[in-house]
Each structure stands twice: as structure tokens, then as C-alpha cells.
Amino acid sequence: MKRLIAIVGGREASPELLEQATQVGRLIARSGFGLVCGGMGGIMEAAAKGCKEEGGLTVAILMQDDPQYANPYMDVVIPTGLGIARNLLVVRSGEAVIAIDGKYGTLSEIAYALQINKPVIGIKTWDVSEAIIKVNSAEEAIKEVLKVLP
Amino acid sequence: MKRLIAIVGGREASPELLEQATQVGRLIARSGFGLVCGGMGGIMEAAAKGCKEEGGLTVAILMQDDPQYANPYMDVVIPTGLGIARNLLVVRSGEAVIAIDGKYGTLSEIAYALQINKPVIGIKTWDVSEAIIKVNSAEEAIKEVLKVLP
Amino acid sequence: MKRLIAIVGGREASPELLEQATQVGRLIARSGFGLVCGGMGGIMEAAAKGCKEEGGLTVAILMQDDPQYANPYMDVVIPTGLGIARNLLVVRSGEAVIAIDGKYGTLSEIAYALQINKPVIGIKTWDVSEAIIKVNSAEEAIKEVLKVLP
Amino acid sequence: MKRLIAIVGGREASPELLEQATQVGRLIARSGFGLVCGGMGGIMEAAAKGCKEEGGLTVAILMQDDPQYANPYMDVVIPTGLGIARNLLVVRSGEAVIAIDGKYGTLSEIAYALQINKPVIGIKTWDVSEAIIKVNSAEEAIKEVLKVLP
Numbered sequence: 001m002k003r004l005i006a007i008v009g010g011r012e013a014s015p016e017l018l019e020q021a022t023q024v025g026r027l028i029a030r031s032g033f034g035l036v037c038g039g040m041g042g043i044m045e046a047a048a049k050g051c052k053e054e055g056g057l058t059v060a061i062l063m064q065d066d067p068q069y070a071n072p073y074m075d076v077v078i079p080t081g082l083g084i085a086r087n088l089l090v091v092r093s094g095e096a097v098i099a100i101d102g103k104y105g106t107l108s109e110i111a112y113a114l115q116i117n118k119p120v121i122g123i124k125t126w127d128v129s130e131a132i133i134k135v136n137s138a139e140e141a142i143k144e145v146l147k148v149l150p
Numbered sequence: 151m152k153r154l155i156a157i158v159g160g161r162e163a164s165p166e167l168l169e170q171a172t173q174v175g176r177l178i179a180r181s182g183f184g185l186v187c188g189g190m191g192g193i194m195e196a197a198a199k200g201c202k203e204e205g206g207l208t209v210a211i212l213m214q215d216d217p218q219y220a221n222p223y224m225d226v227v228i229p230t231g232l233g234i235a236r237n238l239l240v241v242r243s244g245e246a247v248i249a250i251d252g253k254y255g256t257l258s259e260i261a262y263a264l265q266i267n268k269p270v271i272g273i274k275t276w277d278v279s280e281a282i283i284k285v286n287s288a289e290e291a292i293k294e295v296l297k298v299l300p
Numbered sequence: 301m302k303r304l305i306a307i308v309g310g311r312e313a314s315p316e317l318l319e320q321a322t323q324v325g326r327l328i329a330r331s332g333f334g335l336v337c338g339g340m341g342g343i344m345e346a347a348a349k350g351c352k353e354e355g356g357l358t359v360a361i362l363m364q365d366d367p368q369y370a371n372p373y374m375d376v377v378i379p380t381g382l383g384i385a386r387n388l389l390v391v392r393s394g395e396a397v398i399a400i401d402g403k404y405g406t407l408s409e410i411a412y413a414l415q416i417n418k419p420v421i422g423i424k425t426w427d428v429s430e431a432i433i434k435v436n437s438a439e440e441a442i443k444e445v446l447k448v449l450p
Numbered sequence: 451m452k453r454l455i456a457i458v459g460g461r462e463a464s465p466e467l468l469e470q471a472t473q474v475g476r477l478i479a480r481s482g483f484g485l486v487c488g489g490m491g492g493i494m495e496a497a498a499k500g501c502k503e504e505g506g507l508t509v510a511i512l513m514q515d516d517p518q519y520a521n522p523y524m525d526v527v528i529p530t531g532l533g534i535a536r537n538l539l540v541v542r543s544g545e546a547v548i549a550i551d552g553k554y555g556t557l558s559e560i561a562y563a564l565q566i567n568k569p570v571i572g573i574k575t576w577d578v579s580e581a582i583i584k585v586n587s588a589e590e591a592i593k594e595v596l597k598v599l600p
Contacts, residue, residue, distance in 0.1 A: 001517065001520065001524060001525065001526075001527055002525050002526055004526070034526070057526070059526055059528075061528065065383060065542060065566075067451065070451065074451060075451065075452050076451075076452055076454070076484070076507070076509055076526055077451055077543070078509075078511065078528060078539060078542075078543050079542050079543065080539050080542070081382075081383040081384075081538070081539075081542060082235075082381075082382050082383070082385060082539075083238075083365060083381040083382070083383075084238060084262065084265065084266075084381075085232075085235050085238045085239075085381065085382060088233075088234060088235045088531070089235075089528060089530050089532075092515060092528075092529050092530070092531060093527070093528050093529065103265070104261050104262075104264040104265035104279075105261075105265050107257070107261035107264075107265075107278065108258050108261035108262050108265065111254050111257035111258035111260075111261055112234065112254070112258050114254040114257075115234065115253070115254035115255050115257075115258065116234075116515070126278065128257065128276065128278060129254075151367065151370065151374060151375065151376075151377055152375050152376055154376070184376070207376070209376055209378075211378065215392060215416075215533060217301065220301065225301065225302050226301075226302055226304070226334070226357070226359055226376055227393070228359075228361065228378060228389060228392075228393050229392050229393065230389050230392070231388070231392060231532075231533040231534075231535065232389075232531075232532050232533070232535060233515060233531040233532070233533075234531075235531065235532060238381070239378060239382075242365060242378075242379050242380070242381060243377070243378050243379065266365075382535075383538075384538060384562065384565065384566075385532075385535050385538045385539075388533075388534060388535045389535075403565070404561050404562070404564040404565035404579075405561075405565050407557070407564075407565075407578065408558050408561035408562050408565065411554045411555075411557035411558035411561055412534065412554070412558050414554040414557075415534065415553070415554035415555050415557075415558065416534075426578065428557065428576065428578055429554075
């Protein structure tokens with residue numbers, strides 16, 4: 001079974017954070033993991049782009065019922081048609097969750113991740129719990145992922 | 151169509167907060183609304199109990215696939231079998247959301263409510279956004295509900 | 301807890317079948333049950349109308365994320381936003397399922413009902429299993445419901 | 451984007467049908483497609499095994515909330531926790547659906563597939579619509595898939 005890391009974050013973000021997301025995606029692939037996300041733009045697309053650059057597997061769990069809404073860097077697309085109820089599925093599909101920036105949708109994903117005891121690593125995102133491992137760079141994020149996963 | 155107010159909050163709470171929840175339930179009913187919640191114990195049960203005391207309608211959207219998991223104060227029970235993905239359905243079914251205390255599940259509900267632009271009134275709960283109307287009593291909570299709803 | 305009967309059937313139907321659905325709704329209410337359905341037009345609306353005529357409680361589990369899509373005879377509206385994944389929730393919320401006419405959506409509901417061992421009573425609908433109790437009128441349908449339920 | 455074919459069918463089946471399923475899986479992979487299914491035993495496992503033998507990609511959309519319930523031939527596992535509501539997601543994720551044998555769960559998947567206009571190819575399965583392309587072998591099934599897909 002392919003081990004996946006979930007990436008959650010906003011559909012819009014600053015160039016710096018998008019570059020961080022791309023670097024996170026690259027490091028996920030280089031560490032031998034695949035990436036799962038909501039399949040849309042912004043942080044999700046930037047991270048998937050990085051993962052594909054390094055030959056990693058990318059999985060999109062879409063809100064929509066049509067795969068055409070996925071960004072162009074997704075290998076496997078699950079067009080759920082469940083709307084934002086699919087947020088839970090994104091975090092459940094990863095062994096750990098890396099959250100970058102993001103608004104209320106990202107907050108719902110962080111909350112779900114904490115509720116089901118997934119490790120959450122945060123880069124400039126919601127600071128709602130001491131359980132979130134806060135880091136400042138893609139490199140640190142992956143280092144923490146590797147530390148918390150068996 | 152019956153107008154519903156969503157109540158979200160933890161399955162465990164202090165006696166004071168449970169009493170607040172019961173009073174919220176009573177005031178929801180007295181204001182002519184019904185109550186929708188996750189149908190379980192703690193804040194949900196306390197609020198439903200108050201609503202029933204005043205003859206209000208109570209709706210449970212359960213995680214489980216069996217109605218027997220509902221607390222004894224629920225009139226209408228939807229046993230979704232969707233697990234915590236049902237959190238979204240609870241907040242969508244209310245015109246406004248009153249959050250009391252609560253842990254990560256409640257946080258996911260607050261996040262969803264904010265994402266879909268539902269008014270959120272909070273009593274001693276997650277303070278994650280200026281959009282949450284913070285109050286200290288059941289009376290104030292209902293006053294705010296009546297203020298924000300058309 | 302209010303006992304509910306689920307009604308499934310097409311969004312379009314002949315005048316005769318719509319009248320049957322209305323009569324089913326009336327008899328559900330007269331038998332002391334409430335009605336749960338998908339909340340849309342056709343068979344669902346006709347049955348809900350009948351149930352309301354007799355003062356029964358009606359519950360809509362909508363595909364859409366907005367309660368305004370419900371037909372005008374629904375008391376409690378759950379706007380799931382889950383699309384046709386909500387079909388399962390409709391049949392789970394009823395103690396028995398009455399299927400009238402209907403296309404593939406109705407077939408998915410009958411299949412789910414049979415899978416989870418709900419009694420299914422069918423009026424001119426999909427004949428896919430001997431487990432479906434086939435009847436020809438609203439009166440017979442309710443008679444069978446009362447026979448199979450405790 | 452990896453093009454996927456959905457396989458639906460029972461958790462138990464005769465040795466002959468399991469072998470058909472494995473052959474379907476092999477031919478899916480040889481035709482350049484990946485396979486998506488519910489990730490459990492029986493027809494799902496047999497088909498995934500065939501797909502892996504030929505180096506194809508396999509995707510499981512599980513009912514459960516834990517990836518450990520997947521059969522050992524699944525590359526990507528989405529542990530939805532949605533129970534049988536996930537049936538819709540399986541058929542939505544494939545460009546076409548091949549149904550082999552199966553009980554009511556499979557019937558719900560066929561019904562959903564027909565409702566959303568996915569091509570359905572059936573091997574000894576529910577004969578509920580002229581829209582189902584009935585075939586007798588794995589080879590014919592793939593031939594029909596290739597005929598109906600762009």
C-alpha cells in the first residue's frame with residue numbers, strides 16, 4: 001500500500017507559501033510517500049506540482065462530482081460529489097497531515113485530523129491546539145513527519 | 151418549514167455548562183424554533199432536554215446507522231452511518247449555530263459553519279474567529295440568534 | 301421518538317401514481333407515523349402533501365445544500381449537500397420503505413434498503429427481489445407496513 | 451490523470467467468477483487503465499490481484515475508517531468511514547463500471563452508475579436495465595469498455 005501524506009491549505013496563498021507547498025510536495029515524494037489533497041488550486045495544486053516533479057503519486061479527493069475540476073497534477077482523482085463533507089476523507093487518507101495557511105475549510109480539516117488522532121504539522125496555519133507541530137519550512141515539516149510516523 | 155437552530159458541543163461538560171445548554175434549549179423552543187444536533191450525550195442531550203421541556207421539536211443527525219444511539223429527547227432521528235462526516239449536516243440544518251464548550255468535533259462544526267456563512271454564537275467555546283459572536287449566557291445567545299436571523 | 305416511514309419514487313410520475321402517493325401519505329399520518337423522503341417533486345411531494353393534509357410530520361433529506369430546494373410540504377429539512385449519496389440516509393431514516401414507481405435513483409434506494417434489511421413495500425416499482433412486498437394500492441401498502449413493523 | 455475502471459461485485463463468489471474477476475483485472479492493467487473498487491474481499495480482491503499481476507494501479511474506496519480493512523492488492527486506500535454510502539464514490543471514480551455477480555450492494559452501485567450515465571458492463575450480474583451491456587467473459591468485458599470509452 002502506498003503511504004500517503006495529506007496536504008491541506010487554502011485555494012489562495014502568497015507566492016512564498018505556494019513555494020513552500022511545492023517544496024513540501026517535492027520532499028514528500030523524495031521521502032517515498034505519495035500525496036493526498038482536495039485536488040483544487042492554491043496550496044493543493046502547488047504541493048501536487050512539487051510531488052509530481054519528483055515522480056511522486058498524487059491523489060485528489062474532490063468536492064465535485066466531475067474529475068475535470070482537479071488541478072493538472074493529480075494522478076488519481078476521486079470525484080466525490082460530497083462537497084466539503086469530503087474534507088474528512090482527505091485527512092483520513094493521509095498518515096499525517098501537513099497544513100499550510102488556509103481558511104475555514106482548512107480549519108475543519110485540522111479539527112478533524114486532531115479528532116481522529118492524526119499527527120498535524122502546521123506551516124503558518126491555524127494555531128488551535130498544542131497538538132499541532134508548528135514549523136517554519138518545508139524541510140522542517142517533512143522532518144517532523146518522519147519523526148512521528150512509524 | 152420548521153426553523154431550526156443547531157446546537158454543537160461536547161459529549162462531556164461541567165454541570166454549569168450542561169445547565170446553560172438546557173436553558174438554551176428551552177429558549178429555542180420558547181422563541182418558536184426547533185433544535186437540531188448530533189443526537190448524542192452531554193451538551194447535545196442537555197439542550198434537547200430543555201427544548202422538549204418547552205414543547206419544541208428536536209432533530210438528531212446521528213453518526214451511527216442505528217437510531218438507538220440517540221439520546222431520549224430527540225423527536226426526529228436521522229441515523230446517517232456517516233460517522234463524523236455528519237458534523238457538516240448538523241450545522242447546515244440550522245439557520246444559526248450555538249456552540250457550547252466542546253472539543254475537536256465541535257471545532258470542526260464551528261469551522262464548517264463559518265465556511266458556509268452560518269451565524270455562530272459561542273458560549274465558552276473555541277475562539278477561532280472574530281465572526282463568532284461570544285456570549286456568556288443562554289439568554290444572550292438567543293438574543294443574538296434573534297438579532298442575526300431574518 | 302417519532303416513527304418514520306420512508307417514501308421513495310420518481311420526480312415525475314403519472315397522475316394516478318401521484319394520487320396513490322398522496323393517499324399513502326395520508327394513511328401514514330393516520331397510522332400515527334411521520335414521513336421521510338428526498339424532499340423533491342413528483343412522488344415525494346405528492347406523498348408529503350398527503351401526510352400534511354392529515355397533520356403528519358414530514359422530513360426531507362435533500363441532495364442540495366440549500367433548504368429552498370425542498371417541496372412546500374416538508375416540515376423538517378436536512379440540506380445535506382451530499383448529492384445522491386443522501387439516498388442511503390432516506391431509507392435509513394424510515395422503519396420501512398414504500399417505493400412507488402421511480403427510475404435509477406429509486407432503484408439505488410431499494411437496493412440500499414434491501415442491503416440493510418429494511419422492509420420494502422413496492423407499488424408499480426422495480427421488481428428486483430422477492431423480498432419486496434408488491435402491492436397495488438396505498439391501502440394495501442400501509443396494511444403491509446403495519447404487518448411487518450413491531 | 452490515471453484513467454480508472456470501477457469493479458463492483460460481491461464479497462463472496464464462485465471460483466469461476468473470482469477467476470473471471472482476476473482476468474478482468476489483468477486486462478484492465480494491460481489496456482493501460484487502473485482499477486478502483488470497494489477494497490474488500492471476493493470479486494474486489496480477485497480483480498485487484500489480477501490488476502497488480504500486470505503492474506496496474508489499484509484504488510480502494512473503503513467503507514471503514516481504517517486502511518487495514520483493505521485487501522492486500524490495493525495501492526491507494528481511501529478509508530472513508532462512510533459505510534455503504536461510499537458505493538457512489540466507487541462508481542463515480544471509474545470511467546466505466548464492470549459488475550460481476552454481487553448482491554444488493556452491487557445493485558446499489560449499478561443503479562447509481564446508471565443514474566449518473568456511466569457505462570455499465572455486466573458479467574452474470576443484476577439484469578435490471580437494457581442499458582447494461584451483458585457479456586460472458588473478461589475478454590468481452592474489456593472489449594466493450596474500450597468500445598464505449600473515448
